[in-house]
Amino acid sequence: VILVITRIVAAYGAVFTTLIMRNFITVADRQNPGWKVPALIGWTGMRGVVSLAAALSIPLTLQDGTPFPHRNLILFITFVVILLTLVVQGLTLPFLIKKFKIQDPDFTRSEKEIDYEIRNELAKIGVKRIRDTHFEKLEKFPALQDQLQAWENRVNSSEVILNFPEYREIYLDIINQQREWLISKNREEILLDEEIVRKHLKMLDLQEEKLGMHF
Structure with missing residues (x-):
């Protein structure tokens, strides 16, 4: 428990330090990660083979030949930490990721997605403008009716067609x-x-x- 709490506190400390230091670094990222990102980073502190290797590297005896004090206890604690962090944190991590719904700050949408969104929004604007301002002119200009129908078709059915x-x-x-x-x-x-x-x-x-x- 101490290990998990310490890592979470350290994650928030790292973010806090970064927010301060970015005022003195011109190329630093100005985006605020919020409270969810450090919490998630802190929760990802699973222990594994490195911790086990560090514990097993403890010598059996000291230089004078006496047994290394509490070596077995250290190994036992290490195994417990590895087991609990892998099981508890590892199994609950996907749930936290879905719950927090953190967006990737480096994620960029493709050209196709942006183009599709812009086309749909333009169609919605066109439909709204005709209905709000130029609706009485529809009977006079058949071409305007055709354009309205085309925009409405795009707004109402394009997403279904894409599926x-x-x-x-x-x-x-x-x-x-x-x-x-x-x-x-x-x-x-x-x-x-x-x-x-x-x-x-x-x-x-x-x-x-x-x-x-x-x-």
């Missing part, structure tokens, strides 16, 4: 079929303007790229 990889396969199959039709039409009709075909091919490529960013 089904099968949807991606179906969508990719449709895009590939459309691409093949465009290429075939370009070959068959000699007088067809290739710029128009390229424009539609580029749109299909963009749809495929957006789909890949979501998965």
Whole structure:
């Protein structure tokens, strides 16, 4: 118990010292770890092979040949500390990690996740703005209705779609079929303007790229 409490106190002492010293170090991390991080660090002080090796390194006798005092007691205490810290702290550590819900300060979201979040938030803003400010103009501008429907579809169904990889396969199959039709039409009709075909091919490529960013 003394060992566990001492380590927890030492963890808070280290954080406290760091918070003071960072005022004198320009490159120091300015983020405050809070009270959960030191508590978790203190609780991870399991003992194992190093402690056992240190205890077993105690000589059997002193230089004058007399038995080393309390050697067996030291070995017994070491085994108890190793057993209790591994069992008690080791088994309860996952529970504490889940309970504290500590976020990794160095964690950075991927480009795809950020892009997905921004697209959804922009869609929500667009829907809210139309409904709050320009709702009476929907009948006058059909294109505005289409845009509202597209944003609403994204807000309401994009997260559900992302949970089904099968949807991606179906969508990719449709895009590939459309691409093949465009290429075939370009070959068959000699007088067809290739710029128009390229424009539609580029749109299909963009749809495929957006789909890949979501998965």
